[in-house]
Amino acid sequence: MSFVNFQTPLFLLALLAVPLLLLFALWIDRRRAKYPVAYTNMDVLASVVEERPSARRWVPLILFLLALTFATGALARPRTHLTVPEDNATVMLVVDVSGSMRADDVEPTRLDAAISAMRAFLDRLPKRFKVGLVAFSSESEVLAEPTRDRQSVRDALGYLQPEAGTAIGDGLEAAVKQARRSLALDGVQRKPNEAVPAAIVLLSDGAQNRGRLQPLTAAEHARAAKIKVYTVALGTPDGVVSFGFGLFVNSIPVPPDPPTMRAISKATGGKSYTAQTSAKLSSVYKTLGSSIARRTVLREITSWFVLAAALCLLASLATSRFWEGRVP
Numbered sequence: 001m002s003f004v005n006f007q008t009p010l011f012l013l014a015l016l017a018v019p020l021l022l023l024f025a026l027w028i029d030r031r032r033a034k035y036p037v038a039y040t041n042m043d044v045l046a047s048v049v050e051e052r053p054s055a056r057r058w059v060p061l062i063l064f065l066l067a068l069t070f071a072t073g074a075l076a077r078p079r080t081h082l083t084v085p086e087d088n089a090t091v092m093l094v095v096d097v098s099g100s101m102r103a104d105d106v107e108p109t110r111l112d113a114a115i116s117a118m119r120a121f122l123d124r125l126p127k128r129f130k131v132g133l134v135a136f137s138s139e140s141e142v143l144a145e146p147t148r149d150r151q152s153v154r155d156a157l158g159y160l161q162p163e164a165g166t167a168i169g170d171g172l173e174a175a176v177k178q179a180r181r182s183l184a185l186d187g188v189q190r191k192p193n194e195a196v197p198a199a200i201v202l203l204s205d206g207a208q209n210r211g212r213l214q215p216l217t218a219a220e221h222a223r224a225a226k227i228k229v230y231t232v233a234l235g236t237p238d239g240v241v242s243f244g245f246g247l248f249v250n251s252i253p254v255p256p257d258p259p260t261m262r263a264i265s266k267a268t269g270g271k272s273y274t275a276q277t278s279a280k281l282s283s284v285y286k287t288l289g290s291s292i293a294r295r296t297v298l299r300e301i302t303s304w305f306v307l308a309a310a311l312c313l314l315a316s317l318a319t320s321r322f323w324e325g326r327v328p
Helices: 009-033 042-051 055-075 110-124 150-157 168-185 215-224 258-268 278-291 302-324
Strands: 078-085 090-096 130-136 140-147 198-204 228-234 240-243 250-253 272-275 294-300
Touching: 009 055, 055 302, 078 302, 090 110, 090 140, 090 168, 110 150, 110 228, 110 278, 130 150, 130 168, 140 150, 140 168, 168 198, 168 215, 168 258, 198 258, 215 228, 215 258, 228 258, 228 278, 258 272, 272 278
Parallel strands: 090 130, 090 198, 198 228, 228 272
Antiparallel strands: 078 294, 130 140, 240 250
């Protein structure tokens, strides 16, 4: 939750005028009521009382006091924390293309659902971000170096095919190297305690069974580089891949490995997701496309308060004009 603080809080003392003005208006209204006017025609008096608005006549004053409140807040120069997209950000997509991605427990297949979700991710990601693509099976392969050319990444997605084993650590390590190289080319330098404007989205549907580097070792390398890793564990516990024909069909269980995915994201400060349907997977990638590679900054929002004050003042004048013909 974001809170507002003020650079010159002494100006807030002017807010004392708001309750004083309200009390003054109430006193004037009660004073008017002490001076009744004699009416000889009671029917006319009854109609006047019935037509006289009650609470509505106070709306212009309330709006005016709100305008005064916002104007005073603007004088105090308010600030708040806002989440904004990173500049010169690099995002690496890392996708498992092991043989288990043939499984159809996530329709139409795990790999087809992943490709569709990554295309949706590209649609949501800010255009100024660079995107790269790494695929891994028994080995890792950089299919697209970080680029702002979305079409080249889309073309690379079209070449993905299920292959053999699962080398999660090698795939993650390749992505870390690509992200670091991209940031160096952009001349990005951050303070020691700040995360760099880079992120990795890692999708896998199984446990590691190939490769040179263990997943958590690669995660430590990402953490050392201050790159967050967002992980997605794809598939259902009952997922299987079948080989053979007719009576010679062999079904192999291929459950995902959410604990490893959670451990990777936790080690790097990212988030972990599970997806057992194509709709859920698409939703995860759309969310990441809109929120990834963002940072929190402290921004002055004086203009917001000035705008709110102007709108309240205009509303006060409008309601006074059309309802009462005056401010009470």
